[in-house]
């Protein structure tokens with residue numbers, strides 16, 4: 240079985256995030272960057288498939304040279320190799336543009352299942368997995384809190400607000416996973432050392448036959464054109480309870496004032 | 501005449517609150533763009549909702565009255581929307597920015613050369629173009645975006661971004677859609693639907709009040725106290741990741757960066773420290789109440805009302821006090 244895990248480099252949530260005032264895109268070199276934490280759940284599912292069936296797992300990242308440390312991090316979980324698509328023309332793509340590049344990269348490789356994170360922690364659009372599935376004319380089994388592959392059949396439990404749907408299809412398929420699906424392991428020393436020498440195939444848009452004019456900021460279907468920081472919030476009322484629960488009365492007063500009761 | 505199309509999200513015949521809120525948005529936009537307001541309903545049981553849709557300003561309802569809408573994943577709704585696009589002159593589509601519906605928008609945008617903006621908290625018309633407000637970085641930055649000219653504009657609207665306002669429209673004109681599903685559309689079949697109890701509590705995405713519990717509850721039992729508080733207030737119950745990770749409450753109630761984003765009128769967090777990843781999912785709540793025994797907990801920095809104290813002293817007293825006042 241062949242598995243692809245598309246991964247993204249994102250700013251560390253706890254660090255500073257900077258929007259470049261000229262390009263109106265996130266300045267990804269400004270702060271600490273990490274492998275998107277949601278992708279760790281996708282990697283864990285892939286590693287489980289590797290252990291169960293000997294699956295070959297390839298990481299796919301669309302992003303600049305600076306993102307190679309993210310690729311090595313992903314490989315350190317014991318994955319087999321990576322494809323990176325890097326091209327100045329990609330900069331400023333919206334989610335659908337990114338999806339077009341991912342789909343173009345996948346058109347050239349054999350795979351049975353693509354495992355995405357359900358969202359990236361920075362853009363948080365959740366659009367990429369379904370858009371890639373559409374471009375490849377495959378089922379999109381997204382928001383999986385459980386997945387199982389048996390021969391060429393796949394079953395996922397697709398999370399929603401009230402529970403989940405049990406969904407079945409045949410492979411190949413596109414899956415996205417939510418963090419409830421597993422508990423990712425940590426990479427071990429052997430994996431970290433081995434990651435340095437795993438094959439990395441770097442491609443440009445021209446290699447993929449993608450017209451540079453069709454992606455990137457110039458052709459983004461959705462663009463952000465203005466931004467400002469949220470106005471600071473006035474300090475609230477803080478009371479200390481004396482251990483009797485009497486502060487609850489103050490809160491109830493406040494709730495009454497605010498017309499919540 | 502061109503129309504603004506609202507994709508109605510409904511639960512077995514009852515439109516979700518976000519659908520009625522989107523109708524408010526559509527009416528406001530239409531007043532400036534000169535469009536009419538239309539809606540799309542996929543699945544059975546629209547009959548009982550006609551009045552509410554009419555009152556919401558829907559002039560034309562495109563109805564695909566077919567159980568296949570939910571029997572397969574995503575694509576039936578995409579293809580039904582394509583049927584609307586083939587019939588009507590649609591200038592923009594508003595959809596609920598919920599997980600499953602974002603997939604519908606993504607696949608439709610690829611098929612019909614669209615642009616999608618998700619998690620929209622406001623919509624306005626500037627120089628004849630619809631512009632969307634969206635909060636990023638966990639609510640720290642507010643942005644304006646638009647879809648490029650000539651593309652089909654798709655806006656995913658967050659719950660509670662708009663009020664529900666009743667107009668005085670009559671019943672909508674119903675246009676029955678005839679949808680022939682492609683082979684791709686039936687490739688992923690829904691074989692079972694698991695719903696868990698709590699259906700009598702509002703969904704945290706839509707609830708006016710959300711009561712949330714964290715690691716400070718100490719155990720799964722603490723959520724009974726949270727539910728008790730929620731039920732006095734008619735609130736939904738949410739959790740921090742520490743609580744969902746511990747298995748005290750299901751993941752789909754997790755609030756935060758890797759859980760749900762909520763913006764209720766009132767959020768009440770107990771035993772939650774207010775880590776940045778949690779704040780990313782609740783910072784935009786209109787009012788924030790925090791109950792935490794550590795006066796230094798970061799949640800107090802964004803609280804409108806905070807109680808430094810043991811939640812097991814404060815919350816039971818609060819429940820009792822609220823019961824007494826609301827009786």
Ligand SMILES: Cc1cc2nc3c(=O)[nH]c(=O)nc-3n(C[C@H](O)[C@H](O)[C@H](O)COP(=O)(O)OP(=O)(O)OC[C@H]3O[C@@H](n4cnc5c(N)ncnc54)[C@H](O)[C@@H]3O)c2cc1C
Pocket residue numbers: 276277713714715716717739740741742743754755756757758759760770771772773774775776777778781791792793794797809810811812
């Ligand atoms: C990639 C990533 C994604 C994440 N996504 C999310 C997310 O979506 N949502 C989320 O919530 N977190 C998320 N987190 C985790 C986040 O960083 C915090 O670890 C988590 O929010 C902490 O949960 P908590 O506040 O319940 O627990 P803690 O931080 O342990 O806080 C517990 C609080 O309870 C208080 N307390 C204890 N006992 C009592 C008592 N008896 N009475 C009153 N107060 C008491 C303590 O003072 C403390 O402040 C994420 C982390 C990462 C790395």
Ligand SMILES: Nc1ncnc2c1ncn2[C@@H]1O[C@H](COP(=O)(O)O)[C@@H](O)[C@H]1O
Pocket residue numbers: 244245246247248275277278299300301302334337341354355356357358359360362363364365366367368
């Ligand atoms: N630049 C990228 N390279 C590879 N995969 C990506 C990229 N951007 C997004 N993804 C994948 O798409 C998922 C959803 O991201 P998003 O649609 O941005 O919320 C992520 O979890 C990744 O698996």
